[in-house]
């Protein structure tokens with residue numbers, strides 16, 4: 001007998017997930033955001049730079065971001081050397097922002113790390129080896145706080161940098177994903193990112209409400225869906241649209257049968273688990289570490305980690 005097997009469901013037997021990704025670890029605005037999303041059951045990812053962790057002690061940080069994912073946003077939030085700045089000259093003097101020359105990198109006390117000004121703003125830029133060492137230092141410092149093996153995602157400061165050597169080195173550094181910047185709702189239509197090493201969020205705070213309403217209305221196409229909003233909590237403050245976030249929470253929060261709430265990395269791992277499922281003529285095997293939810297011959301089936309379901 002031929003069996004119908006469909007395990008493309010999240011817990012709650014829904015196909016729609018909701019998450020968020022927030023950069024920079026500004027605890028003032030992250031708190032406002034968490035106070036809105038937590039009571040609605042939403043969970044997400046906060047992308048922190050190790051050098052800014054001054055608001056609390058380690059236990060304080062663990063409590064503040066409890067139940068959320070922490071990803072690495074790189075110590076000093078640097079840019080990388082790119083072809084667009086290949087003609088910059090180098091100065092041994094320290095940067096004086098008021099008198100800085102155009103298109104000039106100024107040395108800092110850290111080898112391979114420079115500062116420059118552009119339109120009155122000061123930026124840091126690192127050579128590839130220094131960028132990689134800032135990345136590793138940040139991950140290690142974050143894991144000292146949040147736990148070993150807990151910080152696997154990488155989020156580009158200033159979005160993806162035009163430096164293939166760096167991109168390649170990061171891709172091969174053991175990160176679980178690399179996120180860049182920019183809304184992708186037009187191109188992806190709430191599907192999971194096809195390339196986790198160059199993915200971005202569905203919508204920013206400005207388009208969140210309209211995008212969420214579109215997501216709510218989106219018809220089931222049999223695939224697992226991914227809805228991730230970004231990208232800084234302070235964006236809601238700057239745009240004066242905290243009320244949009246509250247409305248989205250009213251519309252999609254506290255509905256575990258309709259939406260699955262988890263941080264980015266948990267959603268990616270869940271997608272991997274669903275893809276790892278093995279269906280033979282006799283049974284369905286779950287080789288993963290998570291419980292999977294399916295419908296087999298019209299009946300709901302919960303398949304425990306490393307569990308097997310035998311067809312009747």
Ligand SMILES: [Zn+2]
Nearest residue numbers: 023024157158
């Ligand atoms: Zn940032």
